[in-house]
Amino acid sequence: MQKQLSILISSLVFLLPLTFWTLTPNFFTTPKQLMLIIFTVLTLLIWLINSLRHKSITFTITSLTYPLGIFIIGLIINLFTTQEATTEALIGPGSLYLTSAVLALIISSTKKLQPKADPPVVETTNILTALLASSTILAIHSILQLTFLHTLPSLPTYMNTRTFSLASSPLIALSILIIGIVTSITWATNAKSNHKRAFLLTSTAIQTIALVAYLSLMITGGELTPILLPLTTSWSITLDSLKTTRNIFLGVGLANFTPFYTSVKPLILNNGIFWNTLPTNASNELLQLLTTGGLILFLPFFFLISQPFSSKLSTKNKQLKASIFTTLLIFIFTPGSTVITPFLFILLALSSNPKSTHTLSLNTNSSRLLTLTLNLSLIIITLFYSGKVVLAETHMRRAQLAITDQDGQAVYEHHLQAIKLIPTITNYHLSYSQVNLQLASSLSQSKELTEDQRTQVTQLLSQAVREARIATSLRPSLTNTWSNLGFIYRNLINVADGAEDLAIQNYATAISLDPANSSLRVELGGIFYQLANATEDKTTTNNYLIRAIEEFTTATQLKPDYANAWYNLAKSYESAGNIELAHQAMQQTIASLDVDSPDLNTATQELSALEAKLPRSEAKTPNEATNEVKQPPTISEPSPLPSPLPGGPINLESTPSATN
Numbered sequence: 001m002q003k004q005l006s007i008l009i010s011s012l013v014f015l016l017p018l019t020f021w022t023l024t025p026n027f028f029t030t031p032k033q034l035m036l037i038i039f040t041v042l043t044l045l046i047w048l049i050n051s052l053r054h055k056s057i058t059f060t061i062t063s064l065t066y067p068l069g070i071f072i073i074g075l076i077i078n079l080f081t082t083q084e085a086t087t088e089a090l091i092g093p094g095s096l097y098l099t100s101a102v103l104a105l106i107i108s109s110t111k112k113l114q115p116k117a118d119p120p121v122v123e124t125t126n127i128l129t130a131l132l133a134s135s136t137i138l139a140i141h142s143i144l145q146l147t148f149l150h151t152l153p154s155l156p157t158y159m160n161t162r163t164f165s166l167a168s169s170p171l172i173a174l175s176i177l178i179i180g181i182v183t184s185i186t187w188a189t190n191a192k193s194n195h196k197r198a199f200l201l202t203s204t205a206i207q208t209i210a211l212v213a214y215l216s217l218m219i220t221g222g223e224l225t226p227i228l229l230p231l232t233t234s235w236s237i238t239l240d241s242l243k244t245t246r247n248i249f250l251g252v253g254l255a256n257f258t259p260f261y262t263s264v265k266p267l268i269l270n271n272g273i274f275w276n277t278l279p280t281n282a283s284n285e286l287l288q289l290l291t292t293g294g295l296i297l298f299l300p301f302f303f304l305i306s307q308p309f310s311s312k313l314s315t316k317n318k319q320l321k322a323s324i325f326t327t328l329l330i331f332i333f334t335p336g337s338t339v340i341t342p343f344l345f346i347l348l349a350l351s352s353n354p355k356s357t358h359t360l361s362l363n364t365n366s367s368r369l370l371t372l373t374l375n376l377s378l379i380i381i382t383l384f385y386s387g388k389v390v391l392a393e394t395h396m397r398r399a400q401l402a403i404t405d406q407d408g409q410a411v412y413e414h415h416l417q418a419i420k421l422i423p424t425i426t427n428y429h430l431s432y433s434q435v436n437l438q439l440a441s442s443l444s445q446s447k448e449l450t451e452d453q454r455t456q457v458t459q460l461l462s463q464a465v466r467e468a469r470i471a472t473s474l475r476p477s478l479t480n481t482w483s484n485l486g487f488i489y490r491n492l493i494n495v496a497d498g499a500e501d502l503a504i505q506n507y508a509t510a511i512s513l514d515p516a517n518s519s520l521r522v523e524l525g526g527i528f529y530q531l532a533n534a535t536e537d538k539t540t541t542n543n544y545l546i547r548a549i550e551e552f553t554t555a556t557q558l559k560p561d562y563a564n565a566w567y568n569l570a571k572s573y574e575s576a577g578n579i580e581l582a583h584q585a586m587q588q589t590i591a592s593l594d595v596d597s598p599d600l601n602t603a604t605q606e607l608s609a610l611e612a613k614l615p616r617s618e619a620k621t622p623n624e625a626t627n628e629v630k631q632p633p634t635i636s637e638p639s640p641l642p643s644p645l646p647g648g649p650i651n652l653e654s655t656p657s658a659t660n
Contacts, residue, residue, distance in 0.1 A: 002112075006126050009039075009107065009123075009127055010130040013127055013343070016036065016342060017135070017166065017173075017176050017339050019166075020032075023390075024396070024397050025400060028168030032338040034390055036099045037382060037386050041379050043103060044375065045379065048376075055362045056359050057371070059110070060111050060112065060358075061358065062111060062355060064108045064304065064348060064352040065105070065108060065109065067304045067307070068101055068104055068300075068304065070300040071101050071297065072101050074300055075097055075098050075101070078094075078250055078254060078296060079094050082253040085475055087424040089255035091425075093254045095386075097297075100345040101345060103349075104345040104346060107346065107349035108352040123350070124317060124320055124350050128183060128187070132187075132200070132203055135176050135177055135179065135180030135181075135207055136207060138165075138166055138167060142173055142213065143206075143209055143210050145162065146210075146214070150162050162224060168338070168339070169337075170217075170218065172337045172339055173214065174211065174214045174215070174218070175334060177210055177211045179326045181207045182322050182323065183319050184200045186323075188200035227277075228335070234283040234287045237261055237282065238291045240264040241291045247294060249294045251290070251291060254292045254293060256292060256477070258280050258478065259477040259479070260477075261278070263513060265516045278480070281335040284331075284334060285331050285336035288336065289301060304348060305344075305348070307351065308321065324348065324351055327340060327344045331344050388421050388422060389421075389422060391421055392417075392418040392425070395414040395418040396415070398414045399415050399431075408435075415431060415435055416432070426478065429468070429471040430471050432467045433465075433467035433468040433485075433488060434464070434484070436463040436464035437461070437464040437488055443457050461492060465485075465489070469485060471484065479510045479513040479514040482509040482513065483507060483520060486502075486505075486506035486523075489503035490503040492642070493642060494534075494642050495642050504528075507523060517558075518555040518556075521555035521558065521565070522552065522555050522565050523638075525549075525555065525572070528551065529544070529548040529568065529571070529637075529638050530639075532575060548572045549569065549576065552565050552569035552572055561592045563603075567585075567586070568638065570610070579610060579614055580614065583607070583614055586603060586607045599635045603635060
């Protein structure tokens with residue numbers, strides 16, 4: 001059994017960093033997690049067959065057994081008590097941690113008591129050799145990818161960039177290389193064979209070249225600079241999550257970092273690249289685990305990672321200890337991944353100290369049947385639902401390809417199949433709602449609609465609303481679901497009665513969930529601006545313009561260098577007849593644009609036009625406007641409202657009011 005387990009774990013360690021496919025939208029995470037699940041199932045099968053063959057269950061209690069057991073129980077409790085995004089949590093970080101922990105538990109429980117408490121040398125050697133072989137191959141590919149592979153037109157488009165890596169991202173590839181280099185150097189210093197030492201040093205040299213290449217492109221402003229939340233921001237978010245008793249113990253939910261982030265996002269982030277970005281992870285995995293999993297996961301995990309410090313590994317296993325500490329440091333200082341997390345659990349299992357061995361007899365047929373039934377049921381359920389997820393993801397990938405081929409019918413059908421397989425994934429409904437909206441928009445371009453076409457447009461728009469509302473019910477705290485519903489209703493203004501009120505209401509809900517988001521304010525202000533332009537009643541027009549000005553002003557307060565907010569504020573003031581404030585806002589627009597922005601000339605011309613309308617004593621030349629180098633956003637007026645459909649407004653099926 002030890003031999004088979006060693007082969008399986010070694011194969012997993014070797015293949016995990018190198019595996020990817022193009023069958024699903026995510027080329028890396030999905031196949032790597034599926035591989036992890038399959039190998040965990042295979043190790044469980046080996047354990048089951050061995051137990052049935054020997055008519056007994058033999059397991060070893062190690063220093064990791066209880067922390068791993070408590071961690072697994074904590075994961076299950078966290079998943080069952082998550083208030084939303086349970087499916088996303090289960091197929092994402094939940095399955096990653098659960099399979100890694102179960103795999104580590106199987107590895108540690110099959111160890112045998114030894115006088116020096118060392119893990120079997122052959123087992124450890126095989127696994128570390130697999131790690132070095134994998135990291136060396138990854139290094140070779142990285143060197144080739146960074147130098148000339150990304151320039152080859154014969155390769156697929158997704159490979160025509162230096163950011164492509166078999167490991168899934170340059171940062172993860174860099175992390176694996178660091179682990180490989182430290183392991184190979186430590187091993188080489190203790191190697192007795194010259195051939196082995198030469199192999200290890202060669203591996204070190206190759207990995208070091210790749211490491212230096214990555215680092216040269218990752219320094220501040222480099223092409224491959226990773227985008228990570230600042231540590232101080234992550235710490236601030238974690239502290240905010242611990243303000244309620246429930247979150248202290250259970251966390252906000254494994255898949256709920258993003259909605260919690262938007263609710264407490266520090267305003268200072270609007271001055272940098274995160275002003276309009278929704279991160280899914282904290283800056284490191286420890287803070288991520290504490291925020292999303294609470295103490296029920298953080299405490300047992302803390303005991304797990306503290307185990308190597310008390311481990312009594314001998315000199316023969318210095319390379320194992322070096323690998324563990326390096327992986328642990330990476331885990332602490334970077335976000336977790338589908339490669340580093342399993343590596344850490346496997347290495348921890350190898351370093352665990354056996355304490356006692358216990359045997360449970362399976363002499364009776366009923367006991368063997370019960371053991372077989374329980375384990376096979378767990379395996380079948382795991383593979384069944386994993387297969388459904390992968391199949392649903394393949395449909396979403398085929399929908400992506402159909403979009404490229406402009407095959408609207410295939411896009412529609414593949415989305416529908418994915419939702420039928422896994423109806424509780426929010427992104428499926430968000431994407432499907434947009435597909436229905438786009439198909440309806442395309443079909444309604446005709447000057448005259450037949451009755452059948454009008455019916456089809458109505459059905460498509462009703463489905464767009466329905467799917468968007470399902471998304472809000474699945475993820476009520478996620479701002480994207482509400483802004484998506486608001487966007488759909490915005491596209492129904494002049495098409496369906498009452499759409500403008502529902503659009504405003506849903507955008508307001510999105511803003512309440514993400515109060516520091518300046519772009520949402522611009523979108524809502526844009527609705528008011530266009531409604532003002534489409535209304536003939538002066539009082540109503542003024543009311544709409546006042547509300548537009550309020551939203552655009554708030555957007556500029558949230559992000560003072562937001563050029564598009566200043567531009568739309570200027571246009572709103574101009575429509576309201578306040579030329580002086582419009583002139584000032586247009587000056588701020590120019591000040592917020594980059595000197596190389598293609599919009600600078602347009603803004604300057606509009607500033608000149610506004611200046612001509614100013615009283616002579618207040619007129620200024622455009623050259624007096626400041627030209628500070630800021631971000632290079634694009635400026636534009638809000639998109640025009642949709643034109644009414646031929647035949648008048650439609651009646652959407654089941655179009656209830658949005659709820660907060």
